[in-house]
Amino acid sequence: MRTRQRSWLVLALITAIALVLSACAAPPAPSAAPAPAEPQAAPSEGGDQGITMALVIGVQGDAFYITMAKGAQDKAEELGVNLIVDGPPEWDAVKQTAIVDAMIARGVDVMAIAANDKQAMIEPLQRANDAGIKIISVDTFIGDGDYVNGPVTFPLSYIGSDNVEGGKIACEALIEAIGGQGKLYIQNTVPGVSTTDQREQGCKEEIDAVDGVELVGVDYNDDNSSKAAEQTTAVLQREPDLGGIFGTNLFSARGAAQAVSNAGLTGVVKIANFDAPESAIEDLRNNVVDLVIAQLPYQMGQVAVEYAVKAMEGDMDAIQPRFRTGYVIITRDNVDTEEAQKAIYKSE
Amino acid sequence: MSGNNPAHLMRTLSRIWAWLFLLALVIFFSLTGEGFFSLFNLQAIGANVAILLIMALGQTFVIISAGIDLSTGFVMGLASVAGAMAMTALPPGTPLPLIALTGLAVGLGVGLIPGLVNGLIIAKLKVPAFIVTLGMFGIARGAGFLLSGGMPLPVSIQGLGRIGNGYLFYYYPSQGLSFLNPPAGVTGVELRQVTGILPHPLTFAVILVLAAHWLLKHSRFGLHTYAIGGNQEAAIRAGIPVDRRTVALYMLSAGTAALAGVLYNMRFTNGAANSGEALLLDSIAAVVIGGASLFGGEGTIIGTVIGALIIAVIQNGLVILGINPFWQFVAVGVVIILAVLVDQAKEQVAS
Amino acid sequence: MDEQRREHPALQVVGLTKRFGGLTAVDNVDMEVYPGEVVGLIGDNGAGKSTLIKMISGVYRPDGGKIFLEGQETTFVSPLEARRLGVETIYQDLALCENLDATANIFLGREPMRRSLGLLKAVDRKHMLAESRSVLDRLDIHIPDLSRPIREMSGGQRQAVAIARAVYWNARLMIMDEPTAALGVPEQRKVLHLVHTLREQNVPVIIISHNLQDVFAVADRVVVMRRGKKVAERPIQETTMDELVSLMVGGSLLEE
Ligand SMILES: Nc1ncnc2c1ncn2[C@@H]1O[C@H](COP(=O)(O)OP(=O)(O)O)[C@@H](O)[C@H]1O
Ligand SMILES: [Mg+2]
Secondary structure, eight states: OHHHHHHHHHHHHHHHHHHHHHHHHSSOOSSOOOOOSOTTTSOOOOSTTOOEEEEEOSSTTOHHHHHHHHHHHHHHHHHTOEEEEEOOSSSOHHHHHHHHHHHHHHTOSEEEEOOSOTTTTHHHHHHHHHTTOEEEEESSOSTTSOTTTSSOOOSSEEEEEOHHHHHHHHHHHHHHHTTTOEEEEEEEOOTTOHHHHHHHHHHHHHHHHSTTEEEEEEEEOTTOHHHHHHHHHHHHHHOTTEEEEEESSHHHHHHHHHHHHHTTOBTTBEEEEESOBHHHHHHHHTTSOSEEEEOOHHHHHHHHHHHHHHHHHTOGGGOOSEEEEOOEEEOTTTTTSHHHHHHSBOOO | OOOOHHHHHHHHHHHHHHHHHHHHHHHHHHHHSTTTSSHHHHHHHHHHHHHHHHHHHHHHHHHHTTOOOTTHHHHHHHHHHHHHHHHHHSOTTOOHHHHHHHHHHHHHHHHHHHHHHHHHHHHHSOOOHHHHHHHHHHHHHHHHHHHHTTSOEEOOOTTHHHHHHOEEEEEETTTEEEESSOOTTOOGGGGGGOEEEEEHHHHHHHHHHHHHHHHHHHSHHHHHHHHHHHOHHHHHHTTOOHHHHHHHHHHHHHHHHHHHHHHHHHHHTEEOTTTTTTHHHHHHHHHHHTTOOTTSSOOOHHHHHHHHHHHHHHHHHHHHHTOOTHHHHHHHHHHHHHHHHHHHHHHHHHO | OHHHHHSOOSEEEEEEEEEETTEEEEEEEEEEEOTTOEEEEEESTTSSHHHHHHHHTTSSOOSEEEEEETTEEEOOOSHHHHHHTTEEEEOTTTTOOTTSBHHHHHHTTSOOEEEETTTEEEEOHHHHHHHHHHHHHHTTOOOSOTTSBGGGSOHHHHHHHHHHHHHHSOOSEEEEESTTTTOOHHHHHHHHHHHHHHHHTTOOEEEEOSOHHHHHHHOSEEEEEETTEEEEEEEGGGOOHHHHHHHHHTOSGGGO
């Protein structure tokens, strides 16, 4: 009899799910303007402007992108743009492509995207462009980021930090913190991500430019702090007189900091953390890291929406193919200033 | 035959529940999601699921044989790196079909090696498949990164991206259907009225699905796969060359993973060692949702197709509805458990 | 019988030995089976009967000794080879794939093929189904739905499938390990009848059974095993049930 009960239980479960689904489906869709002929060509209703814009972020749950989305949302409300924010649950070009295609299907007018891979996302975004969607890069770019001469020219603009510059600034500050000479080590995330690749490049350029500073190595941690810690521990073994570490993002710096603290070298080995979520600021206050380099994601989101509106209005001259957002360097000395506080990425 | 009712009902239900579930999902998203039920979107779902599905085909065979292949994700990555290296190494001016075939041959060839090694170790040294393929997971991953120098390898070859992103037919209102290429002379804004029909990845996947289905359902190899999964000892005593079959099974699994890698090359004009990392668990999930038993002996290709489509529809539909994508994991997880529950209920009613 | 004795034995094993770790499951056993002869192999549980026949059917590789099939020494490295040489076995555990149907089990490992789509070779299910029906009919066994997986069949039906599988392939030597264990009385009779038929066709049979009545009903000769050793061998006319029981359990002086 038990078995029979079990089978009915499953039947009941399936029925329940079916009911829930049909119940959800029952009320007519909120935007019930029937457009039976060509759903993708149908005009989407948005705000005052009638513009529907997608912001496809790099990955969900990241304070940087949350702050960017906030900036975009605030500007969208101001300008009356209907904004849809979405992004893959993990940093993966295949998953982000599925989102791009879904946005094409939804018939958005403009898509701002932080592409997960500079090469892999070219074709999917080309497809979106062919479907009549205006493409804007935010934070990361596709191709080489030069949308005027580069191999990829269809995106209207690349709005983002100059990460080479950012890497330079970070390592300049780091070199200063270690007294102008010594050994540096770079903890990077995943190769192939344009932003972190360039931070690494910028840092290397700065190191090359300064006499008496030597790069002992670069490791890739898959965006995983514990892996970064392992790698850093090994490097500290090999290079007992290491002066400083550049973590190209939060996870990298975190892992490096943990290894440094395990080795009892906190304060001796200086750590620069690229990106400024609240936890990085906490780390800064607790002497876990020594420098925090903040980008301006809020501004990126705002500019993206402004550009979307300009593009839809046909005002192409107002759109720069490259918009460089700046940086704020946060140290324990300036952390409480208004400028620094405004630059911190907020996670809600 | 009168047939006792719950048993009969359960058996029927266990056979068709995944279909019904998929249908329910499609109806639900069509009613609630703007743009879900459009030719473009449905084809996009098909094209986007192709890589995952192809990878799941070989896995279906392995799981039916009561094995598991955890290495497919990184075998795909390794094959994509090898394919990318081969294609970019060709002299400029090489005709596109030759480039594509070279990528295919090299990717497949390199991808088959881990499969051969997996199969030999599992068959001859009797090490559990879980362990061997977990080892190969790491080896293929490392090899892929070493080969590519840790970086994704761009394959910026003119026209290659069209193979992975193009359509078999294009429809343009004033010119009718054209084959393989958008109608000539249509440019700029007009291009936006062109409708693509049958994306190449989908066509490619459909061909492989048909081949895999035939192999499993009608060939001796397919029957032996079921026999090995049902009772390996009985298969041996019946005279089935189980060792040889095992090697072939893991080569098949690696082979479909490699084909997925080559398709990734064409679709994303890139070769990346970690390109398949996120797909491994999804591909196993597709097989399980499709009714295959991890204890072996059960499963079908059609089931795997349905399983993969359920995952793809959930992923696409939730985006269209603007629901936080972390729910994808939850939704797919619930479906996996549901699939196993249905299966267990069927077994218990049957016995 | 005497004329047959002068022929070559169909099967001869000499000094066959099998160890599992420290346990010697089969210890230096000699045995012959002549054409058209039915040999009953008996012994208490764990005496080594199944292990002995599994060496003959190629499942286990002997640790010592030799196997001759019709005078030729054979080294069965696999069941596949044993089956190729005409040794068919009904195993005590049946060795069926529970997830497959009766038809597939009967033909497992030797599926008939047909051309499909021009050059591909497909398993010929239709032929298999027709042949399965006919072999089951021949055995007078009724299985209503041959396309159901074995898992859904009764113990008797499963045993019937295992028997049908061995019978289908015109064996040169038939080995039956407890073939009637799961059967009802009418089906048991059918199996005994089958043994008679095989004997008439001059096919030698080794039958292992707990049921001494069955052994007396069909065997020409009995071989008794105890703790891995062959302890006695008797023409069936020259022994009694009581003698065999005491040989099996070792409680009697007769053995020495
Ligand atoms: N595969 C095996 N591994 C280890 N021991 C075994 C194996 N098969 C049989 N045995 C042991 O060998 C002895 C003989 O077993 P078996 O041949 O099955 O006896 P019988 O068929 O006469 O009951 C038993 O003690 C049994 O436990
Ligand atoms: Mg036995």
